[in-house]
Amino acid sequence: MSGRATPAAAGGNSAARQVIDILHEISTLLNTNLDRTTLSLCVSLIENGVNPEALAAVIKELRRESARLREDE
Incomplete structure (x- = not known):
């Protein structure tokens, strides 16, 4: 394999x-103060079975x- 993404994988990304x-x-809009990286991690956790309410x-x-x-500082 060349390590390049297939067109289907690229479309998925x-x-x-x-x-x-x-x-x-x-x-x-909801003022959550979550950046894209944090949101991405949360979505991944939820997709892998973490309870969304527990995560929140x-x-x-x-x-x-x-x-x-x-x-305290």
Whole structure:
């Protein structure tokens, strides 16, 4: 194999990028402060069976903890 993406795979990458772009636009409108990379990771986790509500709860807790640590500095 040459290591090059097939046209079908290249189309899939383009579609995945487009989905992330749309999700990022929605995320921005909802003021989630999630960047494209984070959104992509969240989508991947959900596609692999992680409960979306549990993931949201973890993200919220991480943000609370991060804010608390910043206050302690």
